[in-house]
Amino acid sequence: MRNFDLSPLYRSAIGFDRLINLIESGQNQSNGGYPPYNVELVDENKYRITIAVAGFAQSELDITAHDNLLIVRGAHAEEQTERKYLYQGIAERNFERKFQLAEHVVVRDARLENGLLYIDLERLVPEERKPRRIEILN
Template sequence: MRYDWSPLWRSTIGFDRLFDAFDEVQRTTEDNYPHYNIERLDENRFQISVALAGFSPDQIALTAEQNVLTLEGRKPEKDSERVYLFRGISTRPFKRQFTLADHVEVKSARFEDGLLVIDLVRQVPEAMKPRQIAINGAQPRQPERIEAKAA
């Protein structure tokens, strides 16, 4: 039996080392709206880009609570000013959640070329970072002096 880890892998930020082995995992047919990318910029910085064509910043809510980042969007129900012959740009309401690893924080969010770009940073507290411990012990011995006698 083969397990599909992709829903967990694709919406989890900061756990990337844990899921490196699942890089080739088959994608599921879950609701994938809106489309997004998760990018690791370096060891402690990540970026989520979400395609939100047709949405404005006031129609989007971004909430970080504990280790969950929630993105919600809702357009007004009726757009009475426009008559569409074809409507291919989806503007349906959505809710997308991302699980964040410990100490991963949202630093900023901005709209850029039709994308909502969310910057994340892993900031491990100093008390939790590895540190070098000095080992105390006996004082180093002084070399013994050997006195030679003249022959």
């Protein structure tokens, strides 16, 4: 029982459609876990996504952030010669990996080191959203 029918929630949960869509999209991940990645909590408001992109050049990677969605794509340039492998254990397929970002989370920077793509994120909560102390008047 891997799939759940969430349609009954649409009838009674008003304003939670985005959350339900997130749950449904999590069930429908079809990329089979490729490429492998880590999500790390660096600090209270800082995160790091590390994606194993061995075999991809920097020019073959594309990172896009739009509407609380981070999309990382890897596409190999077309090769002129076809290789004949005796054994192929290294995946060389193209990929697209999507990450849903919470409100106020922004991408700070990205770097490629030793076959690992590091994407640093930070939650920047506006001052009006932070808790503030209310003084009681006499």
